[in-house]
Amino acid sequence: MLVEEIMKTEVITLTPKATINDALQLLQQHKIRHIPIVNNDFQVIGIVSDRDVRDASPSTFFDSTTDVDVLNNEIQSIMTSPVVTIHPLDFVEEIAAIFYEKEIACLPVVSHERLIGIVTEKDMLYTLIQLTGTHVQSSLIEVKVPDRPGILPEVAAIFGKRKINIVSVLIYPYRDPDYKILVFRVKTLNPMPIIQDLREAGYPLLWPNNIAEPKR
Structure with missing residues (x-):
């Protein structure tokens, strides 16, 4: 089975100049856990998880202006880079090893250096359920x-x-x-x-x- 058969092609993205608050809103609105960060050519230059955003967000115990201003910082300040990516013609069985070895929960799918999809650990688990019957x-x-x-x-x-x-x-x-x-x-x-x-x-x-x- 190939990656292109299981990847999601509708991917929510942000540019590096977007704010942490922008990411927070998208994560909550779309109920997702990862947002690839792309440049103007739709090349993946980073990725942000819900945990990254949560760690960067102000504590609920403080409400000072300084803490709130953190949400206005650019997302590139907390994104992970470089990003491990996969190709749509990679085998699903082989990328399972990447999830395990790299201890990551999401892999952007890239073709000709452009983002075309995304595969999450949940997608992998569902696929393994299908493969094992x-x-x-x-x-x-x-x-x-x-x-x-x-x-x-x-x-x-x-x-x-x-x-x-x-x-x-x-x-x-x-x-x-x-x-x-x-x-x-x-x-x-x-x-x-x-x-x-x-x-x-x-x-x-x-x-x-x-x-x-x-x-x-």
């Missing part, structure tokens, strides 16, 4: 398999014989490097027949692991 009624089955070529289609064929629709497949490492874990989310609320088929084929189940072995 947890938004549909389904059953989860975790299978321990040998780590060898061809094992995935081999196990998937067992599901195919039952004509069970596979919603998603995830692959995790196992503590023994000679094995890995296949996590199938399947569109059935009665996984018992396929569980029995997997066990009869010799594949240990890690989940569900509380269902008795079929009697022989």
Whole structure:
């Protein structure tokens, strides 16, 4: 999946000469948490979060003119720069690592040096929900398999014989490097027949692991 498929293209922006109060108003009005700061060519030169604005705003315990004047400072005085950006043709799975490694909550999307969209951590979470299929009624089955070529289609064929629709497949490492874990989310609320088929084929189940072995 590409970034362009999940990014928001209607982006609220400010210029560096805008005030902190301008940012505060936009954050509250549009219920957003980040505002990219752009120049006249719509190039991203900074970004401001709701936390940046909150930290720069006057304390509620003081109401002096000096404190209020802080809101009239230019937004460039508190913006973060330079900004980590992504491209619309980047893979969503890869930018997830950027969110994690950089500990950021928002990534502007840039093409030909111009801002064209934005992706937030909320967008990422929603996308991962879609990719894993947890938004549909389904059953989860975790299978321990040998780590060898061809094992995935081999196990998937067992599901195919039952004509069970596979919603998603995830692959995790196992503590023994000679094995890995296949996590199938399947569109059935009665996984018992396929569980029995997997066990009869010799594949240990890690989940569900509380269902008795079929009697022989």
